[in-house]
Amino acid sequence: MHKDTTLSLQALRRLPGYYNYLLELRRRGESSVAAPAIARAMGLNEVQVRKDLAAVSSSPGKPRVGFGVADLIDSIGRCLGYHNSEDAVLVGAGRMGRALLSYGGFEAHGVRIVAAFDEDEQVIGQSEGDHPILSVKRLPDICRRMNIHLGIITVPADRAQEACDLLVEGGVLAIWNFAPIHLQVPQGVLLQNENLPAQLALLARRLGERIAKFGEESAGAEEDLRTPSPEDQGETEPQKAPREEFHHG
Amino acid sequence: MHKDTTLSLQALRRLPGYYNYLLELRRRGESSVAAPAIARAMGLNEVQVRKDLAAVSSSPGKPRVGFGVADLIDSIGRCLGYHNSEDAVLVGAGRMGRALLSYGGFEAHGVRIVAAFDEDEQVIGQSEGDHPILSVKRLPDICRRMNIHLGIITVPADRAQEACDLLVEGGVLAIWNFAPIHLQVPQGVLLQNENLPAQLALLARRLGERIAKFGEESAGAEEDLRTPSPEDQGETEPQKAPREEFHHG
DNA sequence: GATAAATCGATAAAATTTTATCGAACTGAA
DNA sequence: TTCAGTTCGATAAAATTTTATCGATTTATC
Numbered sequence: 001m002h003k004d005t006t007l008s009l010q011a012l013r014r015l016p017g018y019y020n021y022l023l024e025l026r027r028r029g030e031s032s033v034a035a036p037a038i039a040r041a042m043g044l045n046e047v048q049v050r051k052d053l054a055a056v057s058s059s060p061g062k063p064r065v066g067f068g069v070a071d072l073i074d075s076i077g078r079c080l081g082y083h084n085s086e087d088a089v090l091v092g093a094g095r096m097g098r099a100l101l102s103y104g105g106f107e108a109h110g111v112r113i114v115a116a117f118d119e120d121e122q123v124i125g126q127s128e129g130d131h132p133i134l135s136v137k138r139l140p141d142i143c144r145r146m147n148i149h150l151g152i153i154t155v156p157a158d159r160a161q162e163a164c165d166l167l168v169e170g171g172v173l174a175i176w177n178f179a180p181i182h183l184q185v186p187q188g189v190l191l192q193n194e195n196l197p198a199q200l201a202l203l204a205r206r207l208g209e210r211i212a213k214f215g216e217e218s219a220g221a222e223e224d225l226r227t228p229s230p231e232d233q234g235e236t237e238p239q240k241a242p243r244e245e246f247h248h249g
Numbered sequence: 250m251h252k253d254t255t256l257s258l259q260a261l262r263r264l265p266g267y268y269n270y271l272l273e274l275r276r277r278g279e280s281s282v283a284a285p286a287i288a289r290a291m292g293l294n295e296v297q298v299r300k301d302l303a304a305v306s307s308s309p310g311k312p313r314v315g316f317g318v319a320d321l322i323d324s325i326g327r328c329l330g331y332h333n334s335e336d337a338v339l340v341g342a343g344r345m346g347r348a349l350l351s352y353g354g355f356e357a358h359g360v361r362i363v364a365a366f367d368e369d370e371q372v373i374g375q376s377e378g379d380h381p382i383l384s385v386k387r388l389p390d391i392c393r394r395m396n397i398h399l400g401i402i403t404v405p406a407d408r409a410q411e412a413c414d415l416l417v418e419g420g421v422l423a424i425w426n427f428a429p430i431h432l433q434v435p436q437g438v439l440l441q442n443e444n445l446p447a448q449l450a451l452l453a454r455r456l457g458e459r460i461a462k463f464g465e466e467s468a469g470a471e472e473d474l475r476t477p478s479p480e481d482q483g484e485t486e487p488q489k490a491p492r493e494e495f496h497h498g
Numbered sequence: 499g500a501t502a503a504a505t506c507g508a509t510a511a512a513a514t515t516t517t518a519t520c521g522a523a524c525t526g527a528a
Numbered sequence: 529t530t531c532a533g534t535t536c537g538a539t540a541a542a543a544t545t546t547t548a549t550c551g552a553t554t555t556a557t558c
Binding site for chain 3: 283284285295299300303309310311312313314315
């Protein structure tokens with residue numbers, strides 16, 4: 001029932017948020033959930049959530065009940081490719097690179113990092129989180145042989161173009177770039193930049209706007225801010241009335 | 250001349266991309282740049298870029314010449330708050346946490362990480378990238394005293410809600426969360442989730458779509474894909490005709 | 499100088515995305 | 529069984545975002 005084409009780009013970006021929330025519901029033992037409940041928890045519009053769910057769900061929601069939690073988890077996972085397995089390589093086994101390598105969450109999202117590359121003789125031959133670290137000289141060849149189309153760049157900014165070129169040479173068609181620099185890629189190669197400092201700065205900016213909007217009673221003030229402002233969307237989710245219960249104490 | 254209100258959310262998200270590209274132009278010695286050139290380099294629409302630049306630029310662009318590179322860098326930086334300095338704390342000095350701590354790019358974006366917290370006695374007392382790692386027990390108190398409103402969560406998923414609650418207790422009003430879990434925050438607290446695996450999965454999905462669309466001639470195939478498809482936007486930027494020259498050797 | 503090419507700003511059209519509204523369907527309680 | 533309340537799907541309106549078009553302006557070239 002899921003027609004790929006009906007999913008807007010923005011909707012796609014909301015799905016991972018739903019996914020995590022649904023996993024939590026499942027942990028709590030909930031077997032079904034209504035769109036309005038999800039909307040409240042995530043600070044989104046009811047209709048929007050309902051539309052998103054309708055677009056991915058394999059079975060329609062039941063009035064007065066909602067959607068099956070397990071069904072939704074499966075549908076969203078399927079839709080986002082979490083059940084596939086795409087191989088990827090990582091270039092740059094520095095701090096960030098190794099953090100990603102040791103992070104176990106990628107397999108659950110359908111991506112398997114099969115190898116890491118670096119140019120530092122010190123780290124070549126080591127391994128991190130079960131991923132071998134190889135010499136960057138072997139990168140293009142290995143990518144070709146293993147038919148890898150997905151690359152991650154975690155090298156310093158001044159080496160990023162070089163790493164990028166090696167990946168392209170190896171036949172990689174999609175690059176996830178953590179270096180804060182503009183990369184040149186040939187036509188047909190997808191490039192997604194992950195500019196972490198910029199993300200944080202954006203959050204700081206929004207925070208600043210808020211504080212400015214409601215007078216600033218800094219030192220030791222109690223929370224006075226309310227009305228999460230409906231301008232939010234995307235990765236950001238304010239809670240409108242998330243009372244439910246806290247699940248950690 | 251920059252009217253904060255005229256900047257759409259999507260435009261805000263494009264600015265960091267412009268920023269990096271402009272920095273590169275400055276390194277190359279370019280003193281001015283035209284909107285269409287930026288658009289080509291970033292795979293965006295001319296008019297869109299022109300509108301974005303007009304919204305932030307302090308001085309109008311000159312026909313036949315474009316905008317001043319230095320001016321734009323300053324304007325965008327100002328607009329994104331890169332010239333401010335907002336203090337932040339980080340919770341969770343694991344791999345990802347320490348990667349962020351040792352990453353020098355935050356200061357340049359107007360955010361200063363003043364301290365990190367962890368509960369592991371082994372790491373408490375150490376420091377990473379000049380940032381002391383303190384006991385998480387002291388978190389709320391220190392945040393209150395230092396009047397910190399920005400928090401970063403890099404703890405494992407099953408401890409994230411706990412970390413979140415401590416930050417809120419400390420008066421933090423905006424939280425950047427790396428744990429792949431849905432967090433409950435009170436009204437008025439901004440929450441931005443950074444779900445790295447989900448981001449990569451999204452890229453993998455788009456790659457899969459592409460490969461499916463143009464037949465799949467895997468093993469050792471030359472690049473045959475063309476026409477970057479105009480569906481792209483946001484963090485993603487395909488190149489339409491980036492010939493210029495490569496700047497790395 | 500005059501002319502051609504390219505860019506700008508502005509306005510408006512198109513596309514996408516979000517939000518509102520309606521009747522129908524289902525559940526649980528009287 | 530009946531009724532009240534909630535949620536669903538669908539349609540349509542509103543808002544936002546992207547793209548196209550046009551005349552005006554400036555620079556480079558002849």
